[in-house]
Amino acid sequence: MDGIPGKVVIARGRATARLQSTELLRELILGGTLAPGQRLNEVELAAQFSMSRGPIRESLQTLAAEGLVTIRSHKGTFVKTFTKDELANLYEVRLVLEAYACRQAALRRTDAEAEVLGGLLDLTRQRLATEGVFLYENDFHLQILAMTHNDVLANQGRYLLVQMALARSRSASSAERSKAALEEHQAVLEAICDKNDAHAADLMERHLGKSYENARRTLEPTLDAADPSGTSG
Amino acid sequence: MDGIPGKVVIARGRATARLQSTELLRELILGGTLAPGQRLNEVELAAQFSMSRGPIRESLQTLAAEGLVTIRSHKGTFVKTFTKDELANLYEVRLVLEAYACRQAALRRTDAEAEVLGGLLDLTRQRLATEGVFLYENDFHLQILAMTHNDVLANQGRYLLVQMALARSRSASSAERSKAALEEHQAVLEAICDKNDAHAADLMERHLGKSYENARRTLEPTLDAADPSGTSG
DNA sequence: TAACAGTTGACTGTTGACAATCACGTCGTT
DNA sequence: AACGACGTGATTGTCAACAGTCAACTGTTA
Numbered sequence: 202m203d204g205i206p207g208k209v210v211i212a213r214g215r216a217t218a219r220l221q222s223t224e225l226l227r228e229l230i231l232g233g234t235l236a237p238g239q240r241l242n243e244v245e246l247a248a249q250f251s252m253s254r255g256p257i258r259e260s261l262q263t264l265a266a267e268g269l270v271t272i273r274s275h276k277g278t279f280v281k282t283f284t285k286d287e288l289a290n291l292y293e294v295r296l297v298l299e300a301y302a303c304r305q306a307a308l309r310r311t312d313a314e315a316e317v318l319g320g321l322l323d324l325t326r327q328r329l330a331t332e333g334v335f336l337y338e339n340d341f342h343l344q345i346l347a348m349t350h351n352d353v354l355a356n357q358g359r360y361l362l363v364q365m366a367l368a369r370s371r372s373a374s375s376a377e378r379s380k381a382a383l384e385e386h387q388a389v390l391e392a393i394c395d396k397n398d399a400h401a402a403d404l405m406e407r408h409l410g411k412s413y414e415n416a417r418r419t420l421e422p423t424l425d426a427a428d429p430s431g432t433s434g
Numbered sequence: 435m436d437g438i439p440g441k442v443v444i445a446r447g448r449a450t451a452r453l454q455s456t457e458l459l460r461e462l463i464l465g466g467t468l469a470p471g472q473r474l475n476e477v478e479l480a481a482q483f484s485m486s487r488g489p490i491r492e493s494l495q496t497l498a499a500e501g502l503v504t505i506r507s508h509k510g511t512f513v514k515t516f517t518k519d520e521l522a523n524l525y526e527v528r529l530v531l532e533a534y535a536c537r538q539a540a541l542r543r544t545d546a547e548a549e550v551l552g553g554l555l556d557l558t559r560q561r562l563a564t565e566g567v568f569l570y571e572n573d574f575h576l577q578i579l580a581m582t583h584n585d586v587l588a589n590q591g592r593y594l595l596v597q598m599a600l601a602r603s604r605s606a607s608s609a610e611r612s613k614a615a616l617e618e619h620q621a622v623l624e625a626i627c628d629k630n631d632a633h634a635a636d637l638m639e640r641h642l643g644k645s646y647e648n649a650r651r652t653l654e655p656t657l658d659a660a661d662p663s664g665t666s667g
Numbered sequence: 668t669a670a671c672a673g674t675t676g677a678c679t680g681t682t683g684a685c686a687a688t689c690a691c692g693t694c695g696t697t
Numbered sequence: 698a699a700c701g702a703c704g705t706g707a708t709t710g711t712c713a714a715c716a717g718t719c720a721a722c723t724g725t726t727a
Contacts, residue, residue, distance in 0.1 A: 217507055253682045259495045266499030274450055275688050275709060290586040301530045353523040357590055450710065486712045508679060508718050
């Protein structure tokens with residue numbers, strides 16, 4: 202647990218301790234501060250978050266159900282680790298779900314939503330040009346999911362995005378891949394603006410296929426090495 | 435909370451109190467003992483399960499993340515209720531996911547798995563003929579999901595099945611619909627046995643479409659009346 | 668009678684203490 | 698030296714008590 206530098210100060214608004222710790226832990230895990238496989242010590246977390254173990258334990262239950270951590274009875278809680286097979290499974294489902302979402306987004310979008318998507322892409326292009334960083338990719342996909350106006354679909358898609366962010370947290374994207382991904386996003390945007398649903402779905406499918414290829418190539422070969430968090434608890 | 439008759443006796447094996455109460459609550463909710471919208475009193479549950487509020491609260495966190503209950507801060511926990519829109523959204527995603535699952539199951543199935551599916555159907559037919567009950571429908575769909583050999587896909591599908599079971603807990607199926615559903619299942623089975631993936635997917639899509647039609651027609655018109663569990667916590 | 672402030676009871680949120688379990692190191696035996 | 702029983706410290710699991718919040722009830726006032 203030496204991944205967390207010091208005590209975390211919480212702005213005690215009106216949210217409960219449980220909700221705060223849930224959010225905080227989610228950020229620490231998805232931000233990479235808490236690495237996959239790392240053990241989460243309840244006492245230490247409680248001290249760092251300035252609360253007792255009760256709310257911490259309740260948060261860990263939530264995160265376990267969300268698939269971000271694995272709880273092993275009497276052993277401890279660990280940040281979830283992924284094997285290459287699991288990554289492949291995630292991509293397979295994501296391909297199906299997001300291609301469909303893209304199709305429906307093209308059909309159901311409002312003009313305002315399409316503009317938001319375009320603005321997101323402009324921002325990405327700008328920061329890629331000036332700073333060389335490729336950002337807001339997840340936001341792009343989330344916005345498309347929102348444009349389906351189907352909360353169930355959006356939630357399932359978001360789950361897959363989050364899982365993948367964690368599974369790929371040790372992989373990298375080259376500058377070339379970033380540029381290509383941006384262009385693929387641009388093409389998807391245009392198809393959605395044209396309300397060309399079949400084309401939009403096809404473009405998204407190709408985009409995710411290439412993304413998977415890149416992920417598989419750049420992943421650390423140790424991805425499915427010994428898993429300290431085990432399988433069940 | 436008068437839905438639960440008396441104290442529930444727990445066979446104290448080696449499972450933790452939290453795991454036992456999670457499983458128990460899941461069964462009570464999906465079995466209909468705890469009806470949608472009903473409030474879950476932590477103190478009463480703790481007494482009935484012969485444990486303290488700690489494990490109960492942790493279980494409720496898990497069930498909330500699974501979408502079976504809704505927690506409202508300082509208000510209480512309620513069995514999740516559904517609106518007609520949510521049911522429509524569930525069916526839309528289920529159609530996409532299960533049609534794809536059926537296609538892949540046809541391609542990836544082992545002979546043993548196909549036999550299990552057939553046995554399930556035989557059992558259903560038998561009990562429908564002798565007792566007039568239509569059972570094991572969910573097991574049929576779960577088996578197909580398992581035959582995709584993709585755990586992510588199977589889990590997402592199972593989530594939708596569970597949600598739908600809860601959303602439809604106040605709807606009914608006529609004897610005619612049961613008979614038709616059985617025949618539709620039979621057709622799906624045959625397509626999977628023939629490894630005819632396109633046909634299998636198509637049949638599943640039609641089957642779920644008809645299932646939705648039936649659900650919409652037979653649902654109590656009060657489904658999206660005032661929601662006592664509110665929207666968020 | 669209607670509206671409002673204060674009170675009260677029930678419930679959830681949180682805490683610290685205790686019990687149970689596990690991993691690891693130590694010691695003795697073969 | 699290798700192996701296994703044992704003890705020990707650390708960590709999770711559970712509990713009971715306390716604190717905070719909310720909703721309903723009461724009584725008062727215009």
